[in-house]
Amino acid sequence: MAIYLVTGANRGIGYEYCKQLQERGDEVIAVCRHSSKELDALANNTASRAKVQIKTNIDISDNGAIASLVQSLNQQPLDVLINNAGIYRQSRLNDLNIEGMREQFEVNAIAPLKLTQALLPNLSKSTASGGKKVAIMTSRMGSISDNTSGGSYGYRLSKVAVSMAGKSLSHDLKPEGIAVAILHPGLVSTGMTNFNENGISPEESVSGLLERIDGLTLKTTGTFWHANGEVLPW
Secondary structure, eight states: OOOOESSTTHHHHHHHHHHHHHTOOEEEOOOOOOOOSHHHHHTTTTTTSSSSEOSSSTTTTTHHHHHHHHHHTTOOOOOOEEEOOOOOOOOTTTTTTTTHHHHHHHIIHHHHHHHHTTTTTHHTTOOOOOOOEEEEOOOOGOOOOOOOOOHHHHHHHHHHHHHHHHHOOOOOOOHGEEEEEEEEOOOOOSGOOOOOOTTTHHHHHHHHHHHHHHHOTTTTTEEEEESOOBBBOO
16 A cells, blocks of 8 residues: 555546545545545545545645645655646736736646655655655646647646656656656546546546556656656657
8 A cells, every 4th residue: 555645636637546546545645725525525435444634725836835734744654746736727819817827837837846845755755665756747738849729828838847847856856766757637527628528537537647657667757648658749
């Protein structure tokens, strides 16, 4: 049994991570601003021996909230950190929505880096046989080579930035024995995509994402993967 910390855990992909991890017997620390009925049900699932512990009132873009989370963990070892929390704010050329762009940059790019830094002491305590790991949830919309439609300036910029952060982390953390995966979930039918009818289910997406995380090693650290296993262009 490994110990995972998942941000943005109350819904969508984050909730599905928690659900599938519990189902396979891993312990989960579910981090979010507010819980949900679905997440509460996982935490109260007495039929499962795998615990889901919920940490609420954690805005990962807030330094005080990160400090509070670190303190509450009380040096608990972590095997895998999944930086999943993110936001989308529309930003078009005729309406750049500068404040929304800044907000996306703070939440989507800077916050995962700050949280990873803050939790390095916890990750360093891991003795997991599968190795210590960090997953960065990015998006294919942050691929410069793959951008064929333009628009979504704030979201694209933030995802380029967090992909670069993940790549730098893969180099900086390799000597510490911590591998880093940079992951695109696919087009997933969730609230963030307005439940796009062309999207895949969160179940399918997370199943593939966990395969990528499970297979991650120091030899493959820093790779930009699609949930389906395809290596994506930068």
